[in-house]
Amino acid sequence: MVLPGLFKPKKTSEALPKKSSKAREHPSPSRRSVSKSPTKSLKESESRSQHRKISSRSSSRNVLNADIHPLNLPPEERERKRSAMSAPTDPPTPMDVDHDGDASSASSSPPPTDPTAFSDANGSTNDAELEDPTSPVPPPHRFKPTTSPPAKPALDPEECKALGNKYYKNSDFVRAIAEYTKALSVEPQSVTYLSNRAAAFISANRFDEALADSKQAQDLEPRNAKVLHRLARIYVLLGRPSEALDVLDHIATFQTVTLAERAVATEMQTHIKQAEEALRRGTTGSMVIHALDKVERALGYGVEKPRKWQLMRGEAYLKMGNVNSLGDAQGVAMSLLRKNSKDPEALVLRGRALYAQGENEKALQHFREALSCDPDYKDGVKYLRLVQKLERMKEEGNTAFKTGKYKQAVELYGQALAVDPNNKGINSKLHQNRAMASIKLKDFKSAISDCDRAIALDSTYVKARRTRARALGESGSWDEAVREFKAIAESNPSEPGIQKEVHNAELELKKSKRKDYYKLLGVEKDASENEIKKAYRKLAIVHHPDKNPDDESAAEKFKEIGEAYECLSDPEKRARYDSGEDLLDPSEMFSQGGGGFPMGGGMGGMGISPEMLFNMMGQGGGGMGGGGFSFSTAGGFGGAGGPGGSRGGRSRGAGGFPGGFSFG
Numbered sequence: 001m002v003l004p005g006l007f008k009p010k011k012t013s014e015a016l017p018k019k020s021s022k023a024r025e026h027p028s029p030s031r032r033s034v035s036k037s038p039t040k041s042l043k044e045s046e047s048r049s050q051h052r053k054i055s056s057r058s059s060s061r062n063v064l065n066a067d068i069h070p071l072n073l074p075p076e077e078r079e080r081k082r083s084a085m086s087a088p089t090d091p092p093t094p095m096d097v098d099h100d101g102d103a104s105s106a107s108s109s110p111p112p113t114d115p116t117a118f119s120d121a122n123g124s125t126n127d128a129e130l131e132d133p134t135s136p137v138p139p140p141h142r143f144k145p146t147t148s149p150p151a152k153p154a155l156d157p158e159e160c161k162a163l164g165n166k167y168y169k170n171s172d173f174v175r176a177i178a179e180y181t182k183a184l185s186v187e188p189q190s191v192t193y194l195s196n197r198a199a200a201f202i203s204a205n206r207f208d209e210a211l212a213d214s215k216q217a218q219d220l221e222p223r224n225a226k227v228l229h230r231l232a233r234i235y236v237l238l239g240r241p242s243e244a245l246d247v248l249d250h251i252a253t254f255q256t257v258t259l260a261e262r263a264v265a266t267e268m269q270t271h272i273k274q275a276e277e278a279l280r281r282g283t284t285g286s287m288v289i290h291a292l293d294k295v296e297r298a299l300g301y302g303v304e305k306p307r308k309w310q311l312m313r314g315e316a317y318l319k320m321g322n323v324n325s326l327g328d329a330q331g332v333a334m335s336l337l338r339k340n341s342k343d344p345e346a347l348v349l350r351g352r353a354l355y356a357q358g359e360n361e362k363a364l365q366h367f368r369e370a371l372s373c374d375p376d377y378k379d380g381v382k383y384l385r386l387v388q389k390l391e392r393m394k395e396e397g398n399t400a401f402k403t404g405k406y407k408q409a410v411e412l413y414g415q416a417l418a419v420d421p422n423n424k425g426i427n428s429k430l431h432q433n434r435a436m437a438s439i440k441l442k443d444f445k446s447a448i449s450d451c452d453r454a455i456a457l458d459s460t461y462v463k464a465r466r467t468r469a470r471a472l473g474e475s476g477s478w479d480e481a482v483r484e485f486k487a488i489a490e491s492n493p494s495e496p497g498i499q500k501e502v503h504n505a506e507l508e509l510k511k512s513k514r515k516d517y518y519k520l521l522g523v524e525k526d527a528s529e530n531e532i533k534k535a536y537r538k539l540a541i542v543h544h545p546d547k548n549p550d551d552e553s554a555a556e557k558f559k560e561i562g563e564a565y566e567c568l569s570d571p572e573k574r575a576r577y578d579s580g581e582d583l584l585d586p587s588e589m590f591s592q593g594g595g596g597f598p599m600g601g602g603m604g605g606m607g608i609s610p611e612m613l614f615n616m617m618g619q620g621g622g623g624m625g626g627g628g629f630s631f632s633t634a635g636g637f638g639g640a641g642g643p644g645g646s647r648g649g650r651s652r653g654a655g656g657f658p659g660g661f662s663f664g
Helices: 021-025 040-064 075-086 127-131 157-169 173-186 191-203 207-220 225-237 241-252 259-281 285-296 307-320 323-339 344-356 360-373 378-402 406-417 424-440 444-457 462-474 478-491 498-513 517-521 529-543 552-569 571-579 586-592 610-616
Strands: 629-631 661-663
Touching (some): 173 191, 191 207, 191 225, 225 259, 323 344, 344 378, 360 378, 378 406, 378 424, 478 498, 517 552, 529 552
């Protein structure tokens, strides 16, 4: 069957368009220029026969090429077809008629043509059909054009993984990480590669990067037990046990988790809770330090201690309160401030350490700086007000002491002690200050008690020990005072003035063993001359032998009273008595002048009067007697009746020196 409009009428004879390669493979009968034959019917018969053959072949070819889309045709045929379709055409007729009347041949039947020359993949055979908007949409072609295969990636991730595993087994973790990273550059969502690189990061002590890879792998496969166990381990190594336990609880929802797998995280969490509870109860800081030491041993190598743990450690050091622990607390605060100088908690921690060391001004500066960083920080406000109040009351007590208002000073120091009972450093100083005021009030018992409390708060507080020794001596226990001063001198030989205090205490001990004239008269050591006189008269009347004829001790008492009054009523004798000159060892004095008695030159520059010397040697009743010392203007020594000798002057009893001495 011949489709209408397939051929275009031509006014002149012209060459047919070039056939496609397929047309060449199945050539049509050769086209000839058909001349006018005298027998028209024969030509028409031949033409119809040829047309039937062509039509049959065209129909077969259309079936074979129905799936070929025009765009899939070879370029030269596609171009030929485009040119043919764009050529002008006449209205379709059953046959193309040659309208030229020249000698060129014209066939009554259309010339044989290649059916594929103008047909597209859907069998369209003319321009009208191709351009008809109402024509059906062509079906998708089943022809698979030949395309080049996808390019092979430059890296083979499996090869990188295998090489990374090899490096990992050889403990070359840096190169293993590099290989796993190459594999991930090709397949960034591979859980296997992420998990392997996380393991390499752990072995290289790069825990933060390991955490990032493990979390990414967890997001990709939330129920991968191996990935989750590794994630829990990383949390423990970073000091985050609660998060590790959360991961293990998640694993337990679909797989059994043993106690051994929970052990490390559980133990770490337990120790942290113990430290927090110890701080809350206010127990000793050493328990907190012990618990923190245990949890820190479970951290990964090089992992920085969590900030919360560091603050807890600093708080524990403050609770311990000794000199070394306060220094450690400052060290913790400084390490935090080096990372963030505006950390309010670290500023308050260092301020509290300074406050405990008695450096209140510096402590106040740190509290104010913390509040400038965070005005609502409660601890900063609390300690700022506390130190300000304590400092004000302490200064008021010091002012009262300096102005001689000792009773008021004792009261003010007591109020200051109630402000912050937990501050050992400040409270030890307040107890010592109150002890000084109590000594001034002659309340030695209270003074000793305050010193004992100060030493209990700070065993290294030497000033409190010295104050206690003085209070012991003033209370009459000079033997204990001497022992205390000597102990201080042995433990602190460089303490200023301690040797002098030891010497004075020993002298006071000697003085305490002689007759206490002040005690006999019932007056204080700083009593005035009138007070001494009044006390003597009163006691003399009471103990006069005439008023106590039957009391033998009354005469002895009356004699002691008279002796005390004689010494204390004379300013010079009282001064020697108070200074203890009458108790000095003569050998010590003589050694100062070069040893022995100087001949003919007095006392050899000792500056000690002869009368003082005799006072040191004791006083007896009566004169020196025949064999005693003799002081005269004549020089030399004389025995009994010897040249220049003299039995005159002050004398001792019969127990004097035989032969006598005479000092010129």
